[in-house]
Amino acid sequence: MIPSLLSAFFASTSVVALAEIGDKTMLLAIVLAARLRAPWQILAGILVATMANHALAALVGQEVAGLLDAPWFRIAVALGFIAMAAWTLVPDKLDDDEEGFKHRGGAFLTTLVSFFLVEMGDKTQIATIALGAQYHNVLVVAAGTTLGMMLANGPAVFLGEELVKRVSLNATRMAAALLFLVLGLWQLAQILGWLG
Numbered sequence: 001m002i003p004s005l006l007s008a009f010f011a012s013t014s015v016v017a018l019a020e021i022g023d024k025t026m027l028l029a030i031v032l033a034a035r036l037r038a039p040w041q042i043l044a045g046i047l048v049a050t051m052a053n054h055a056l057a058a059l060v061g062q063e064v065a066g067l068l069d070a071p072w073f074r075i076a077v078a079l080g081f082i083a084m085a086a087w088t089l090v091p092d093k094l095d096d097d098e099e100g101f102k103h104r105g106g107a108f109l110t111t112l113v114s115f116f117l118v119e120m121g122d123k124t125q126i127a128t129i130a131l132g133a134q135y136h137n138v139l140v141v142a143a144g145t146t147l148g149m150m151l152a153n154g155p156a157v158f159l160g161e162e163l164v165k166r167v168s169l170n171a172t173r174m175a176a177a178l179l180f181l182v183l184g185l186w187q188l189a190q191i192l193g194w195l196g
Helices: 002-020 024-036 039-067 071-088 106-119 123-135 138-159 161-166 169-195
Strands: none
Touching (some): 002 123, 002 169, 024 039, 024 106, 024 138, 039 106, 039 123, 039 138, 071 123, 071 169, 123 169
16 A cells, blocks of 8 residues: 555656646746745745645546546546657747736735646646546645645746756656656556456
């Protein structure tokens, strides 16, 4: 039981930490840090928004998997991971233009609302749904994906543009894509072994 929980936690953390590098929410963290100059409030906003968003995503994944625990659904989850590998290779851009940036309610509330909304339909949220479906544990998956989000965005808040200059976003995207691909192929191998 403990090894499977640790496996779910570390897979969730790794997938999101790697997928988040260069993602639009990471770019948002850099913009918020530069504009609001309140790193601890920004980190708190990212943490609360991610916990809420990813707990809901993991719950959706777990519930859908519980309702549709059939071989075809497990194959769909595996193919979803493989599709995420391809999606991860596409760089994100922050759609907000710099002149249109506005905030109300302080750095925490601005970050909380911004991150929650920007994360909707984002690849890390989709990955969290898939992880919830695979591991059937909302708490462990949400904790892992939240830690992954904080590992990626914490340095972005404090180091901002310096981090982007020093870390190869292409190499990080490749590593994240490889991790998604391995998870998808591993899931397919389990299914084929289970069916055969």
